[in-house]
Amino acid sequence: MTARPAGNVADYLTAFEDVRHELPGRRLGWLDTARAAAIGRFVQQGFPTLRDEDWKYTSLAALEAVRFDVRPARSGADLAARVAAWALPGSHLLVFVDGRYAPELSRPGRLPAGVELGSLAPQLAAGDETLAAQLAPYPPSSAVADLNLAFMADGAYLRLPPGARVKAPIHWLFVASEARLAVQPRNLVLAGAGSAAVIVEQHVAAADDSYFTNAVSDLVLDAGASLEHHKLQQESPHAFHLAGVNVAQAAGSRFVSGAYAFGGRLARTGIAVALQGEGASCTLDGLYVAGGRQHLDHHTRIEHRQPRCTSRELYKGVLGGAARAVFSGCVAVHPGAQESDARQANHNLLLSDAAEVDSKPQLDIRADDVQCSHGATVGQLDADQVFYLRTRGIAEAAARSLLTRAFALEIIDRVGVDVLQERLDQVLQAHLPRP
Amino acid sequence: MLEIHNLQVSVEGKPILKGLDLSVQAGEVHAIMGPNGSGKSTLAHVLAGRDGYQVTAGEVRYRGADLLALAAEERAREGVFLAFQYPVEIPGVANVYFLKAAVNALRRHRGQPELDAIDFLALVRAKLKAMAMDESLLYRPVNAGFSGGEKKRNEILQLALLEPALALLDESDSGLDIDALKVVAAGINALRNPERAIVLVTHYQRLLDHVVPDYVHVLADGRIVRSGGRELAAELERSGYAAVAEAGA
Numbered sequence: 001m002t003a004r005p006a007g008n009v010a011d012y013l014t015a016f017e018d019v020r021h022e023l024p025g026r027r028l029g030w031l032d033t034a035r036a037a038a039i040g041r042f043v044q045q046g047f048p049t050l051r052d053e054d055w056k057y058t059s060l061a062a063l064e065a066v067r068f069d070v071r072p073a074r075s076g077a078d079l080a081a082r083v084a085a086w087a088l089p090g091s092h093l094l095v096f097v098d099g100r101y102a103p104e105l106s107r108p109g110r111l112p113a114g115v116e117l118g119s120l121a122p123q124l125a126a127g128d129e130t131l132a133a134q135l136a137p138y139p140p141s142s143a144v145a146d147l148n149l150a151f152m153a154d155g156a157y158l159r160l161p162p163g164a165r166v167k168a169p170i171h172w173l174f175v176a177s178e179a180r181l182a183v184q185p186r187n188l189v190l191a192g193a194g195s196a197a198v199i200v201e202q203h204v205a206a207a208d209d210s211y212f213t214n215a216v217s218d219l220v221l222d223a224g225a226s227l228e229h230h231k232l233q234q235e236s237p238h239a240f241h242l243a244g245v246n247v248a249q250a251a252g253s254r255f256v257s258g259a260y261a262f263g264g265r266l267a268r269t270g271i272a273v274a275l276q277g278e279g280a281s282c283t284l285d286g287l288y289v290a291g292g293r294q295h296l297d298h299h300t301r302i303e304h305r306q307p308r309c310t311s312r313e314l315y316k317g318v319l320g321g322a323a324r325a326v327f328s329g330c331v332a333v334h335p336g337a338q339e340s341d342a343r344q345a346n347h348n349l350l351l352s353d354a355a356e357v358d359s360k361p362q363l364d365i366r367a368d369d370v371q372c373s374h375g376a377t378v379g380q381l382d383a384d385q386v387f388y389l390r391t392r393g394i395a396e397a398a399a400r401s402l403l404t405r406a407f408a409l410e411i412i413d414r415v416g417v418d419v420l421q422e423r424l425d426q427v428l429q430a431h432l433p434r435p
Numbered sequence: 436m437l438e439i440h441n442l443q444v445s446v447e448g449k450p451i452l453k454g455l456d457l458s459v460q461a462g463e464v465h466a467i468m469g470p471n472g473s474g475k476s477t478l479a480h481v482l483a484g485r486d487g488y489q490v491t492a493g494e495v496r497y498r499g500a501d502l503l504a505l506a507a508e509e510r511a512r513e514g515v516f517l518a519f520q521y522p523v524e525i526p527g528v529a530n531v532y533f534l535k536a537a538v539n540a541l542r543r544h545r546g547q548p549e550l551d552a553i554d555f556l557a558l559v560r561a562k563l564k565a566m567a568m569d570e571s572l573l574y575r576p577v578n579a580g581f582s583g584g585e586k587k588r589n590e591i592l593q594l595a596l597l598e599p600a601l602a603l604l605d606e607s608d609s610g611l612d613i614d615a616l617k618v619v620a621a622g623i624n625a626l627r628n629p630e631r632a633i634v635l636v637t638h639y640q641r642l643l644d645h646v647v648p649d650y651v652h653v654l655a656d657g658r659i660v661r662s663g664g665r666e667l668a669a670e671l672e673r674s675g676y677a678a679v680a681e682a683g684a
Contacts (some may be wrong), residue, residue, distance in 0.1 A: 092452045111598050177553055188630050207516055257637070293650070328548050379474075382523075383486070385522045385523050385525050387486070387507060387523075388522070388523035388525070389533070389536075389537075390484070390500045390506070390507035390508040390511070390592065391484070391508075391510075391517050391519075391596070392511055392533075392536075392537035392540070392597070393508055393511035393512045393537055393540035393544065394508060394536055394537060394540050395508050395540070396506070396508065398536075398540075399508075402528060403527075403528070404535065405526060405629075406525065406526070406527030410527055
């Protein structure tokens, strides 16, 4: 049996009816109902358009014009050698091929007692209704999230019991191997009180195909938990990539987010952090590097809901060719969230006249005893610096690369995981855009 | 080594150098002195290959070849070095990385094998010691947050590492206290040899008390108006530029 390709919005409904009975958790009333409601809302609303304030600079018209399959063909291509090269040394590795867990390629390794790390599909099938609040939140966050909810079939699942600390990074490797496929990964992390872990979510492509990734990750930090989530986006240059990362932080928890975007024809990552317990802190770092006609978009929203929370945000972008980037970062301080401390900055380096960036930092402050700052810059390479390097025998192209890399390294140097820092520098050097 | 004939240079249409002549042979140290606005820094930057200067007449021959036809990096590889009056800060690039990249760019050009990190560190440590520089300066970003004296010493460190045939030093004494001046002067003197030419561009005589030139030239309004031996520097110090320039006119 074959699912009909989904092209325009209505086709997604047909595709949903086609695969509905195959999705994990189909026998669970609450999940099946939530999926049906989600696809209904998606069909009614459609993909966001430029008229939506949050999508003012990012058009999904090209995405909407393509017809995608929703059921992976499972080509069975041998990816072992590729996966070995992508895997971060010493990590707990989970591999997902076209959105489905691939146990034969994974090596989760040994974990502290009580830590559950694996595929989300069995959790969906078991249908623990306590997960409903995370998996099918109401009200829904967006039409794109609804699309994920309707079709989500698998992804990574991590549950850390209180006090559990996982030292080595946990590597979720998402490999796209099939052209013309829409994949909707769903990841869930429940970090118990005082637990700690570092996650690297990496999206790569086996070939330069056109496909559509629509990923959602929910991260829940209990009191005093410490979690890092590094998202490395290296999709195919013809791929569409949409991702939502939703973070809920209890008192005294600490969260670090790294968003590193290099691939994709059109890619957007939205990160929403709710600081909902006193004294919670978060750091959001980001680096986007684009050339050609790539379009890379990052939207972040940090909610200071309780007193004495701290947020730090630094995003940097490097754009060459006719690439376009969007940064929109909102810090909202709720009434009563006194002694909030928030800093946000976005810096962009344009290497060509045709490259373009829309930077929109925003503060929405509804408390009086707060320290908040934000700033954004857009600039070019410094001609004096280029000349100085040239007078020391360094060729102009090499001088420009060296300075561009230095600009981006400020973000990579902040990564506390050595194997990831090295990997990011390699990926950066392979992606340094030409003017 | 360096022959400049009737060099005329404009910046944004405004003539700065108005027919400058200069001849420098290997082994010589020349001082070019002049008041602010006389064209000293323009001369240094034109010779190093900076954009934004229009050469409207004249020529510059370096070892017999047309220097002005070469890109800035080619001049450096052929042995021309400019010590900057205001060394450029490069946040994000470790000084040691920059110095190694520069040394290896020249070595590649000369057909020598590139130095690896260990060999380079051994080389740079010896030179650091001679410049009384702290090793921590290697691991800080290039010139960023350096004091004025540290920046100037970092320039002379590069001079010592790159061993150019022609060294142009633009106001290398400005902003230095007497101890730092002595270190910089000793660094320059250590590089004097029969194969190398050094051109000091300076406003004041005080560097010349420590690096004694073979020839002194007075630059005024875009031309060299007087040339002489080291005694000319002392005369400038006594009488001032106006009197000396007038005497030469």
